[in-house]
Amino acid sequence: MIQTLRENKKLQGLLLILPTLLWMFGLLIIPLILTLVTSFGGRSADGNVIYKFGLENYLRLIGITPEGGFDPLYLQIIWRSLTLAFQTTILVILMAYPLAYFIARAPAKRRNTLLFLVLVPLWTNFVIRIYAWIMILRTQGVLNSVIGWLVGLAGGHFQPFDLYPSQGAVLVGMVYEFLPFMILPIYTSLEKIDNSLFEAAADLGANALRTFWRVTLPLSMPGVVAGTILVFVPVIGTFIVSDILGGRQVILVGNLIQRQFLDARDPAFGSAASIFLMLMTLIVTLYYTRRFGFGEEIAAA
Amino acid sequence: MNSTKRSPWITLSALLIYFFLYAPIVVLIVFAFNSSKTNIVFEGIVNQGACGPFYWFCKLFSNGDVLDAAKNTLTIAFVSTVVSAVIGTMAALSLQRYDFPVKRASEAALYIPIVIPEIVMGIGILVFFSALFTWFNHTFGLTGDARLAMGLGTVIISHIAFSIPFVTLVVRARLHGFDKSLEEAAMDLGANEFTTFRRVTFPLIAPGVLSGALLAFTLSLDDFIITFFTTGPGSTTLPIYVYGLLRRIVTPEVNALSTIWILTVLIVVFISQRLEARS
Numbered sequence: 001m002i003q004t005l006r007e008n009k010k011l012q013g014l015l016l017i018l019p020t021l022l023w024m025f026g027l028l029i030i031p032l033i034l035t036l037v038t039s040f041g042g043r044s045a046d047g048n049v050i051y052k053f054g055l056e057n058y059l060r061l062i063g064i065t066p067e068g069g070f071d072p073l074y075l076q077i078i079w080r081s082l083t084l085a086f087q088t089t090i091l092v093i094l095m096a097y098p099l100a101y102f103i104a105r106a107p108a109k110r111r112n113t114l115l116f117l118v119l120v121p122l123w124t125n126f127v128i129r130i131y132a133w134i135m136i137l138r139t140q141g142v143l144n145s146v147i148g149w150l151v152g153l154a155g156g157h158f159q160p161f162d163l164y165p166s167q168g169a170v171l172v173g174m175v176y177e178f179l180p181f182m183i184l185p186i187y188t189s190l191e192k193i194d195n196s197l198f199e200a201a202a203d204l205g206a207n208a209l210r211t212f213w214r215v216t217l218p219l220s221m222p223g224v225v226a227g228t229i230l231v232f233v234p235v236i237g238t239f240i241v242s243d244i245l246g247g248r249q250v251i252l253v254g255n256l257i258q259r260q261f262l263d264a265r266d267p268a269f270g271s272a273a274s275i276f277l278m279l280m281t282l283i284v285t286l287y288y289t290r291r292f293g294f295g296e297e298i299a300a301a
Numbered sequence: 302m303n304s305t306k307r308s309p310w311i312t313l314s315a316l317l318i319y320f321f322l323y324a325p326i327v328v329l330i331v332f333a334f335n336s337s338k339t340n341i342v343f344e345g346i347v348n349q350g351a352c353g354p355f356y357w358f359c360k361l362f363s364n365g366d367v368l369d370a371a372k373n374t375l376t377i378a379f380v381s382t383v384v385s386a387v388i389g390t391m392a393a394l395s396l397q398r399y400d401f402p403v404k405r406a407s408e409a410a411l412y413i414p415i416v417i418p419e420i421v422m423g424i425g426i427l428v429f430f431s432a433l434f435t436w437f438n439h440t441f442g443l444t445g446d447a448r449l450a451m452g453l454g455t456v457i458i459s460h461i462a463f464s465i466p467f468v469t470l471v472v473r474a475r476l477h478g479f480d481k482s483l484e485e486a487a488m489d490l491g492a493n494e495f496t497t498f499r500r501v502t503f504p505l506i507a508p509g510v511l512s513g514a515l516l517a518f519t520l521s522l523d524d525f526i527i528t529f530f531t532t533g534p535g536s537t538t539l540p541i542y543v544y545g546l547l548r549r550i551v552t553p554e555v556n557a558l559s560t561i562w563i564l565t566v567l568i569v570v571f572i573s574q575r576l577e578a579r580s
Contacts (some may be wrong), residue, residue: 006494017407020392020465025412027462031425038428095318102315107410110526121322123566124329126523127540131547135332140341142328171312176325179318208308229416237418240525244547254420261427261530264349278417285416 014031032278039271047265057272074256074273078280081252084167088174091222092231095175096182100223103183104190115187122180130244133173137164137245165247173243174235174243178295181234189223213232225292229285236281253277304505321346326563333357340553347553357557367558372540373453377528377538378521381460386514388461389468390506396469397476411466419463423530426459430531451533459531460521467520475509513574519566 005011039057042050061074073121103114121129130225136142145161149157162171193216201211239254260270332340334354336347352359361367395401396408414422434449444450483505487497503510525540532541539558546555 009399010401013395013401013404015396016391016399017401017403019388020395020411020469021403021407023388023462024407024413024572027426027429027459028410028422030427031422034428034432035421035425036505074421095321098311098314099318100431102311105311117319118322120567121326123519123570124326124559124563125540125543126525127543127547128329128562129325130567131543131551131559132329134547135328135340136325138341145342177319233416233418237420238526239420240544244544254418257420257424258529261424267428270424271428272470274421278421281418281421282416 001208035271035274037117038268039275041268043268049267050104057269058276060269061272061276072125077251077256078253078276080167080250081236081254082173082280084174084252085232088235089228089232091171091175092179093228094180096179096186096227097224100183100186101188103187111191115184118180120274126177127240129177130173130241133169133176133245134164137172139164142184159237162250165245165249167246169245170242170250173241174238177238177241178231178235181230182224183228185226186220186223189226193219225289228288233281233285236284237277281298329556329559330563333553333560335553335556338552340551340556355557357553358561361554361557361561364465364554365544366537367539367554370537370539372523374538374540377453377456377460377536378518380457380520381464382514382518384457385461385517388509389465389513389517390472390510392465392469393472393476397443397479411469412465414466420530422463423527425457426455426462426527427530430455445495451531451536453536455531455533456528456536456538459527460524463524463527464517464520467516468510469515471513472506472509475506479505494564497543511573511576515570522566 006013011079024111037047037051040055042052042054042056044050060066061078063070063072063075065071073246099118103111103118106114134141138144139160139162141164143163146160148158174257196221197215198211201215206214238252239252239258242250242252242255243258257273257277260266260273264270332343334346334357335343336349337344346354347356348354349356350359392407392411396404430451434451437443438448483501484497487501488494492500523540524538525544528538528541529544532538537545539562543555543558
């Protein structure tokens with residue numbers, strides 16, 4: 001038997017991947033299929049799932065009530081999630097690019113330290129980072145105190161801003177949480193650009209701006225694409241940033257799903273929302289990667 | 302990219318972004334020494350009891366809930382890291398070196414956790430475990446404490462599931478530049494497969510396995526969403542515990558906890574970087 005195993009390469013490969021397949025099948029494929037099956041079900045009076053085949057949950061999501069009326073509540077939630085995810089992604093790109101560029105252009109021996117400094121905030125805990133923003137943004141928080149102190153120095157009177165809880169606070173929290181995920185892939189693709197390309201551009205008479213526009217930016221696009229996926233996917237599904245910094249007023253798809261399972265006890269509707277979220281994410285990322293190409297930068301990050 | 306002259310605007314914006322990244326962390330640490338219990342305004346450095354300015358740190362260490370949560374978090378991270386490092390390395394070897402029937406499908410499956418939101422996976426696992434446990438408890442007539450329920454076990458199994466793809470990705474990158482002639486030389490010199498793996502292959506891919514394991518460890522420590530949906534009574538982790546506190550009153554104890562957390566992680570990362578530099 002050992003002899004067969006020694007000679008059969010296919011068998012060796014299969015045996016090595018077997019535990020992974022078991023895990024992916026049991027904890028990914030089967031759960032997704034079960035979620036799909038549940039999403040067609042209904043809810044019994046005591047909050048249990050009734051397994052059947054119906055599209056009510058999906059119709060309810062897109063706003064069609066059982067009586068045939070129209071209620072845009074859930075569409076508004078989906079729209080809010082999408083807008084917030086796009087806003088976060090764009091802000092993160094705008095902030096990550098200059099920093100990644102700065103690090104890529106730093107002397108080689110200092111690059112690792114600068115990159116390390118980007119990673120340190122990531123190693124504090126996700127939930128703790130959100131809590132830090134409550135301390136900064138609340139009415140008597142650090143930001144208002146600092147501004148108040150500065151205005152006081154100038155002899156003025158300062159009325160503190162009501163920044164928390166709000167949708168703006170959620171946006172700041174999301175940008176903060178996911179910024180490093182954009183910096184790393186952009187840095188990786190910038191760092192790979194061959195220097196002779198810049199020299200060639202300069203020799204051909206291109207100024208700095210033109211070189212950036214025609215050489216640097218196009219060549220760093222794979223990093224931006226990878227970073228966008230690494231940011232957009234978690235942002236669209238998160239529920240704790242909005243839960244904590246939005247003070248339970250900013251309801252996103254993630255919050256909607258979570259509540260169906262914990263408070264509202266309607267797993268069938270929650271499953272439908274979850275499947276809907278998955279499809280929405282897949283469509284956006286697939287379109288995006290087809291449009292701009294897919295780099296190896298995800299792996300690098 | 303080479304270092305060349307930089308525009309001062311780039312330097313300025315880089316400094317501002319570093320400030321943005323670090324300001325919240327500084328605030329967290331400073332407020333761990335706050336004398337105000339409500340912790341909204343900084344009212345000066347606490348000086349109470351035997352611990353003086355470290356009052357909140359001492360209070361933290363006498364808090365049984367926090368200690369339990371810390372123990373759970375570390376247990377989950379440790380077990381899931383070891384298991385996913387082994388399984389993920391096996392998968393990386395398999396995908397990088399062998400051809401077999403379900404290869405493309407396995408590669409695709411490993412990408413799914415990266416491109417779908419974590420909540421979708423969390424919900425799926427919740428639905429799966431609750432259906433499985435209901436069926437199992439019903440079929441075998443289990444009642445009371447004998448019933449299968451969510452707890453440490455379900456959290457660990459789920460953490461392994463989301464860690465495997467990341468370990469595989471990192472180890473595969475390391476295997477990519479691997480010189481196969483070294484293994485062939487070992488075999489020619491009479492080493493069997495096991496000896497070759499132990500003396501040649503593993504030492505060469507060990508740094509990759511180590512960074513994959515480190516990634517799995519930090520992912521597990523940081524995870525909120527999957528844990529949230531798979532946890533049960535008695536398996537509260539630190540992130541879940543802090544989340545619970547945030548909905549009530551937060552005392553500087555949470556800041557003390559965060560400070561210890563940040564310092565611990567920094568020390569671990571520093572040591573591992575040192576080790577990697579030496580190998």
